[in-house]
Amino acid sequence: MDETVAEYIRRTVLKIPRDEIKMMLQKWDFLSEAQLQTVNFHQIKDNISQEVVQLCEENSADIKQAAVLDIIYNHIYQNKRMWSVYQMKKTGEELEYFDLTDFKKKFKRRLRSALKNVTITFREYEDNAIWIRVAWGTPYRQPNQYKPSYVVYHSQTPYVFISASVLKSNLPLLCQALIVASNYHEIREMELRSHSLNSLKDIVFKRYSQNFPTYCPKPLQGKTVEPESVDLRIIHENKSEKERIQRVNQEVFGNGPQPILQFAQYKLETMFKSSPEMDVLDKKEPFRCLVKFSSPHLLESLKSLAPAGMADAPLSPLLTCITQKARNYFRIREKKGLFPDSFVSP
Amino acid sequence: MAAGARPARAGADGRRVRTRRRRPWRPWRVESAEDGAARTLPSLGRLSRGLPFGRAYGRLGNSPSGRLILPAPLSQESGDPQRTALLLRKAWTLYSVTPLYRFCRGRLRDYARLLGAFIAAERQKGLAVEVGVELDIKVALSSLPELQGSEQDQPAVLVQLSSRSRASPKNSEDKILWSGCFCCVYGDDLSENMPEDFTCLPLFLANGAESYMSVVGNWFQKTFDCIFRRLAISPFSLTWMVAMWTGCKVDKATSAVELVFSVPRLPQPLDISYAIHPEDAKALWDTIQKTPGEITQEEVDVFMDCLYSHFHRHFKIHLSATKLVKVSTAIASAHCDGIVKMLHSQYLSGVLMLLTELAISQIQ
Secondary structure (H helix, E strand, O other): OOHHHHHHHHHHHHHOOHHHHHHHHHHHOOOOHHHHHOOOOOOOHHHHHHHHHHHHHHOOOOHHHHHHHHHHHHHHOHHHOOEEEEEEEOOOOOOOOOOHHHHHHHHHHHHHHHOOOEEEEEEEOOOOEEEEEEEEOEOOEOOOOOOOEEEEEEOOOOEEEEEOOOOHHHHHHHHHHHHHHHOOOEEEEEEEEEOOHHHHHHHHOOOOOOOOOOOOOOOOOOOOOOOOOOOOOOOOOOHHHHHHHHHHHHHHHOOOOOOOOOEEEEEEEEOOOOOOOOOOOOOOOOEEEEEEEEOOOHHHHHHOOOOOOOEOOOOOHHHHOHHHHOOOEEEEEOOOEEOOOOOOOO | OOOOEOOOEEOOOOOEEOOEOOOOOOOOOOEOHHHHHOOOOOOHHHHHHOOOOHHHHHHHOOOOOOOOOOOOOHHHOOOOHHHHHOOEOOEEEEEEEOOEEOOOHHHHHHHHHHHHHHHHHHHHOOOOOOOOOOEEEEEEEEEEOOOEOOOOOOOEEEEEEEEEEOOOOOOOOOEEEEEEEEEEOOOHHHHOOOOOOEEOOOEEEEEEOHHHHHHHHHHHHHHHOOOEEEOOOOHHHHHHHHHHHHOOOOOOOOOOEEEEEEEOOOOOOEEEEEEEOHHHHHHHHHHHOOOOOOOOHHHHHHHHHHHHHHHHHHHOEOHHHOEEEEEEOOOEEEEOOOEEEEOOHHHHHHHHHHHHHHHHHHHO
16 A cells, blocks of 8 residues: 555544544445454554554555545534535526436546546535545646545535635636536636535525515514512613514524524725714725624624614614625625626636 | 831842832732723823823924824934834733832843843743743843933833754854833833832833743842733723824835724624725825824714714624724734734834833823
8 A cells, every 4th residue: 555545544534533533434434344343442543543554554545545534524524624605507498317427427537638636536425415525736746635625516406515725726627627527507606605514505505594574563462471579660671672673683584593604704895974064084986995704603693783782673784685695705886786796607 | 117118128139128118019920911901091180181192292292294193212313223123013912010129221131140040940940931842041131222202211121032942053043932122102201200219111012922921020020129910902092093003104005904893792702804995094084183293082083983884884783882802004003902013113112102101001
């Protein structure tokens, strides 16, 4: 077995938390159950990985098998990566039957015709997701296994989720290979990025709970539970206002859990307007700003601003349209609405 | 013993001296930022004048070019700009320091030696610094006359801890592990009525590992009977800083005027970064500021209100209800935990003057 493969397997195993190594090796299905029994999974990880490498040596592992282990790791720890969303378009309404073998063949052929040294690995999952791992090389160098790109494609949809490696120059080639293999004509990057792959899927597949306006003029009269000691002199100020805020929030954000995004960025190119009594800036040029919101769970955070008194309800449509418009990067110009997205065609 | 005097103690030079305390006994410790935060708001007297940072400006009056230029120190021509350059582009943690008792400028070499011995002793005790690193630590104290404002100001004192690994060859350069700088730029408020034995250097900048700061701080506190406290910067002071620095003229406006707000107490914390193109921010400020060389509280309020209302127009969020934690301009950046970075050599002393004023208000 090649030392580079051995080292790669060793490092991949080291990344895995100790309690999960056995499970992942079983998923990998490259080492037999008997072989796995011989490994002591309670020792330090350094030793575990050494033993695993030994066993892989016995089975003559090559880079293809090692790449599968890497996909398995990244599928489970998908939220460690940053994912961008791409949308493919085809002209015409042909409803083609998706042939997986054909897809793989075309994809590999397109990539390999442009770049000799690539490692391409596929793995299918139950939710119709096809995971593709590509390690990039150059005409003179073997592929760099430590900086691969990952692609997740749901064949019944026009969406592709890409976690590019640092080597962004390979992105156009990757996009080309995807449209060729899937019989689309164009692909464009959506302005939508997050660590949470599932949330991105929720947003573009519209799986989050949408707010359907319901006609509910009066709150339902239920039996209110009285607290132990009710002092009638204590009233809630703004009670109706608080209820209004809750209601509006629900209409805007829906009832269910929000997709998980980490940030939203707005490039503002609007005019500065002040109230007339303030004798300030009145330029004819835009007041250029860049606003970035960040949070571990941005949408939940924004949802809680109005009840906390820090924002008006309803919140600005610039913020509430994020899931609906499936984007978290915006460029705002005066009165013309959102700037149209750019299309990248092959 | 006379009433009010203290038992004899060893002074910095080892001789026993009788000290007469100027203020009540305080424990020796470096206090945390939280303690300091309550004291960094300008005192009420200043607020009523409407110019928290205004005393120096009021005295300096108008500058020749008719714009608010943060004043250059008197001793700008002398000295080596290289030396002050070491203050630029580093993240400095701020402390206020009460006046040093019997600090003698001629004895910097001795102090360096004593501090070096103290550090070595602390390391032997197992306190301070990195375990398992074989280092000889050298201490150097020097005066920086370039960093002072008025003539009453004491020139700055620079403390540097450098190391040479025992493994590396003899002629290799020492690596600077930690730097600290005592300074006072237009600190006349404090030094005016100070008795002779006391040296006023109320602002301390520290860069490097916290463990070194702890050791060095303890030595100075023990030796010169002073107290170090972390200097936090209130959101109020931050708004002044961003207003002032936005108005400064710079040749090439490369960095945005950025304000960072934090909303920690939500179920999911939220950070908001609001960055404005420097030309546009300056244009806004220029229409607000009425008198060159002078800034009023009202002008700062109007500036901030303009920024808040522009934001509210787009997002319907009240930034004024959130916490301003950091401001950043081409001149300098400042974080509410008391961490600053100075970026522009021309305005270095101006920034130090603001910070000196904050330090003094924490001490008084």
